[in-house]
Amino acid sequence: MAGETVITVVGNLTADPELRYTQNGLPVANFTIASTSRNFDRASNEWKDGEALFLRASVWREFAEHVAGSLTKGMRVIAQGRLRQRSYQDRDGNNRTAIELEVDEIGPSLRYATAQVTRAASNGGAGGGNQFGGGGQPRQQVSEEPWATPGSTGADAWSTPGSFGDDTPF
Numbered sequence: 001m002a003g004e005t006v007i008t009v010v011g012n013l014t015a016d017p018e019l020r021y022t023q024n025g026l027p028v029a030n031f032t033i034a035s036t037s038r039n040f041d042r043a044s045n046e047w048k049d050g051e052a053l054f055l056r057a058s059v060w061r062e063f064a065e066h067v068a069g070s071l072t073k074g075m076r077v078i079a080q081g082r083l084r085q086r087s088y089q090d091r092d093g094n095n096r097t098a099i100e101l102e103v104d105e106i107g108p109s110l111r112y113a114t115a116q117v118t119r120a121a122s123n124g125g126a127g128g129g130n131q132f133g134g135g136g137q138p139r140q141q142v143s144e145e146p147w148a149t150p151g152s153t154g155a156d157a158w159s160t161p162g163s164f165g166d167d168t169p170f
Contacts, residue, residue, distance in 0.1 A: 005083040009055055009101065010109060011035030013075050017059075019068035029064035031071070032056050033079060033101070057081065057101040066120055067106060076109040 017031040037050035057079060059067050071077060081103040090096050108115045 008080045009033055009035050010078050013071060013073055015073050017068045017071055027064040028058060028060050029068045030058050055101050057103050059103045077106055078109050079103050079106040
């Protein structure tokens with residue numbers, strides 16, 4: 001949407017994402033990303049940490065459950081989203097303003113780590129949103145191979161001739 005401030009933040013989670021549910025059963029995960037710049041100080045010939053930015057972030061719905069089940073304290077993440085400004089009164093009646101990140105995309109940084117991706121089964125847009133799909137059954141992993149095409153068995157669908165609906169040999 002025009003006029004929104006979209007940013008990308010790279011940093012570490014300060015705690016495990018906190019998964020909660022609204023009164024209507026809508027899942028929301030809240031967490032803080034600590035992002036610290038590092039600069040090379042030529043005078044001392046060493047790297048120095050800059051000021052840390054602690055940014056509160058939130059994700060909603062099934063996305064919140066994925067984040068809470070996948071990310072943990074200390075993980076280096078890359079998050080992209082929209083900055084939101086919120087005004088409120090604290091317990092003493094003082095007016096306060098908070099800047100928060102409403103996350104659109106987030107994942108682990110692979111700069112210093114590796115990750116295993118598993119596609120989550122969709123609940124078809126149905127309401128609710130816990131670890132169970134619509135019928136109370138646990139969600140099932142779609143495929144052992146995270147890059148398999150939908151409906152494939154996880155076999156080497158990307159390299160099988162004709163897997164793209166034609167005779168393309170890749």
